[in-house]
Amino acid sequence: MVEFKKIVEVGRVVMITYGPDAGKLAVIVDIIDHARALIDGPTTNVARQAMSFKRLNLTAVKVANLPRGASSPVVAKRLADQKISEVFAKTTYAKKLAARAARANLTDFGRFKLMIAKKQRRNVINREFAKLKKQN
Amino acid sequence: MAHSPRNSFLKPGIARKSRSKTFGLHALYKKNKAAIAAAKPEAPKTITKTVGGAKNGNTRVVPAVKAPRFYPAEDAPVPKVNRKTVGTATLRKSITPGTVLIILAGRFRGKRVVFLKQLSSGLLLVTGPYKVNGVPLRRVNQAYVVATSTKIELPAVAENIDDAFFQKKAEKKDAERVAAQKDVDDKILAVVKKTPLLKAYLNAKFTLTKGQTVHNMKF
Secondary structure, rough: OOOOOOOOOOOOEEEEEOOOOOOHHHEEEEEOOOOOEEEEOOOHHHHHHHEHEEEEEEEEEEOOOOOOOOOOOHHHHHHHOOOOHHHOOOOOOHHHHHHHHHHHHHHHHHHHHHHHHHHHHHHHHHHHHHHHHHHH | OOOOOOOOEEEOOEEEOOOHHHHHHOOOOHOOOOOOOOOOOOOOOOEEEEEEOHHHEEEEEEOOOOOOOOOOOOOOOOOOOOOOOOOOOOOOOOOOOOOOEEOOOOOOOOOOOEEEEEOOOOOOOEEHHHHHHHHEEEOOOOHHHEEEEEEEEOOOOOOOOOOHHOOOOOOOOOHHHHHHHHHHHHHHHHHOOOOOHHHHHHOOOOOOOOOOOOOHHHO
C-alpha cells in the first residue's frame, strides 16, 4: 500500500486555493469533521476560520509541537521559530508555484526569449538522444 | 429599381462585407457628378428708388426685400449649432517613443514594430525597421496596436517626417522615402543590436499559442 506522506493533522501547513485568501499559507489548528478544518495563518494575514478541505492543498511541511486548538499567538510563534515560510519555499510545490507565477508575469519579449531558450534546450537533448539511438 | 440587399449576415450582427466594401458596391462612380456651381455675386441689400413729389428728394434707399408685415406669434424652433470638433487622439500612456508595438490589423498584422512619434493627425508613426521585418515607415491608428512593455532607447530620428510625407502626389517621392527609411533604419538598428535577441524578436511575428488568452497576458 502507498504510504501517505501528507496527512490531515494538527500542525499541517496548507495552501488555500480558493476565495479571498487564495494563494496564502495557513496551518491546521483543529480538525472539525471529515470535510472541514480550523485553520489559522497569523503570519500570512489569514483569519482563524473553518475551511473545507476542498479549498485546501496539503503541503509537505508540518509545524512541530503545535497543540490542538492552539491560539493565534502560539501559532505565530511556532511559525516564526521554525521558519516555516523558508522551509516551504524549498519544497517542490513552492518552486512549482513560483515558476508558474514567473511564467504568468513574462512580458511579450520575455516569452520570445523563453521560446528561444526552449528551442536551444530541445536541440541539445534531441542531438544526444539521436546519438544514443544510433548506439543501440 | 429595387434590388436584393448588397450585404448579408454571416451570423447575426456580423456582416459578410465590411462597411467600406458595401460602400464600394454602391457604384457611385457610375452616377453623374454634379458640377459645383460658381459662387454668385451677393445681391445688394438695398435699392435706390426714384420717388415722385418735389419735396421728397427724388430718390430714396429702400431695402431690397421687404420686411414681413407679420411675425409668427410663437418662436419657430431653430436647430442647435453643433460646436463639436474632431480633435486629435490622446496617446495611450503605455505608448512612448521607442515602444515596441504589435500591429493587429492590416497587411502587417502580427508584426512587431518600433513607435517613433505621434503625428499631428493623431496617427502613430512606426517603422519595422524595414530592414528587419519589412514594415516601412508607416502610420497606424493606435486602436490597432498592442503596446508592449519593451522599449528601445530611441535616437533622434524622423524629425522632419509629418503627415504630408505620406500624401500621394503626382511626382514620384520614392527616392525621398527610401532615403528617409534608410536613415531611420540605420539609427534604430544600431540601438537594437545592443540588446541580445531584440532584432530576432522584432523579426518574429506575434501569434497566440495553445492556452494563451490575451486578457490574462502581460505585454
